[in-house]
Amino acid sequence: LGMARNEDFATLLAEGMRRYGTNYASSRLSNVQLRVFEEAESHLAAYAGAEAALTVSSGYLAGQMVVKTWQGNGHFLYAPGTHPAVWLETPIPSEPDYTTWTTHLIARIYAEPATDWVLVCNSLDPLLARRHRFDWIRQLPSGRAFTLLIDDSHGFGLIGREGAGIYAELTVPDHVRLVVVSSFGKAFGIPGGVILSDRATVERLKRSPFFGASSPVIPAYLHAFLRAGELYRQARAQLSANVRRFAQRAMPTGLFQTFPDYPVFYTPVNDLYAHLRERNVLISSFPYPSPQDNCLTRIVLNSLHTAADVDRLADLTEQYATQ
Template sequence: MPDARNWFEPLPEYRRRRFPACRREGIELCLEDGRRLINFAGNDYLGLSTHEAVCMGARGALGEAVGSGASRLVSGDDPLMHRLEAKLARWKGFESCLLVGSGMLANIGLLQALAGRHDHIFADRLNHASLVDGARLSGASLHRFHHLDMAQLAGLLVRHPAERRMIVSDGVFSMDGDCANIPALLALAEAHDTLLVVDDAHGTGTLGRDGRGLTALHGVAGHPRLIEVGTFGKAFGGYGAFILGPAELIDGLRQRQRTMIYSTALPVAVIAAAETALALIERGEQVQQLHRQLARFRAGIGGLGFMPSETAIQPLLIGEDAAALAMSARLAEAGFFVPAIRPPTVPEGTSRLRITLSAAHTDEQIDGLIAALKSAMEHGDG
């Protein structure tokens, strides 16, 4: 009979997820075995998680409290939360903003609040797990279209009419590094009378000269059919998330979004850090440095077989799990942390190295990684 010791089927060794203990020092990871590896796997795209001003902002708020003590609706919001919501809405070009505990909580709660069993959701097959789970938990009829296939999406919209429908997509896809066709998605939303939900977690702070993300890049931020999700856990270097949209929509979420209503509010130190990070992003120095480092990397990897991506996410498709693990290990021997991404995170047969660029990387570190990649491929790992 099963008990808590044998409830789960054992996983093959090559499929086991590992949680190595490591300490971060800037762009380096210090492992328990004493190795120091240059981190090319994180989402700290602007290096703000260790920026002196961002850390100082958090420390100042920590002098008053560590945790927030309750949910937002139980004991009220710190005024910093309202100030940051207003700043984010203005910066991103939307009427209103709602802060939520994390990107996972934002997407799950958002789709549950927007949709029910009589509604229909049309979702890209490569959407992040938070969007997948939110759609399933909403109880809506879920229709998934092939990645970036606008023709199939249009056909699904014709075949499945309903009073309330929404298209749901990542902005930048986290494992492929490619981008949703925002103008085409919005055109379909208008033609078929649907909402469009875009999770621009990886685009916010990285795309466009001003870092305002994918919807701003295409000039559609603030559209009445558009709802956008962003995060502080990536380019902002912190933790938490936010939802942007028309004022009426955001007010409706304040009354209905269970993952916000029944969660402890973000600590004020996290809010203060995010506000400082926003000021730095608006100045633009880190955003432009990221773009320079991305251009340097892309110039050096021509012919190596990388998947097409113009974002800070640069995936190298390997295929088999064992081959991806071997190449990751060879890069670690050379001093670079680039873990292999394997199923179920990515589809079977598409294991890969997911390299991410940061404004904190030096020219020498980028050139060193390119040389290590070429050497690993010469040894037959790629």
């Protein structure tokens, strides 16, 4: 949403720094408590449709706090492509992709004697720009207890009602505990992480040593976040317009894969990167998540791109497709 270069957001951040300083390295368990944390977490819970929310210093810490807290309390199953932030150990993929994993998931659960399960996945595939389906949740057997841990780092702020993310979109049965973790930085421009769940789960996480021993989100950023609602709405509207403008011309070329209103356009055609770079347009193209992995080439739009930027990109994309 372009908050890193938004001048109005920078003004709010400067206001927060004058009030709280440039950093705050104290424990959240300290006898000195700042109201801004509780205010931000109450706002996040209401916005996302969760009973409770917790902020921490990074999306990675959010994921690790949850998996470490549930370590030894359930049998972990990971969907392919799940972000490393929620790895307990390096998972060995049992299936080639998310769809195949969900197809075989229920049978695999019935075949195992475990009664407590922790199912871990992403809300979407940000690399190949695909939405994930979650209708399989209704098939989870009621005789078992499940924790469904979803990393929504690439959806929170973008997908769902007013960008509220995956949490409110899911209806889970009583024997399923839903926990959503997310980076706070990707869409919202806040260096931190977020955990969304029921109140009892959030209270349990507050008792974790990972929470008490770690530094919190810088309060000045939360101050800005609480006052930036209209800036986020404007940026989301601009981003949506940019996405529609580019998709209208780019999708007929057959080069890209995406889903409606998502600002990422994946292409298997890595040569597109060189074509655009030679014409002074730089897109995302690099091996991920490690240097040994295959190159991923994507066009990623943001709210700072102008109509002229988008049209230039579309012109060059059409030029490549027809050469």
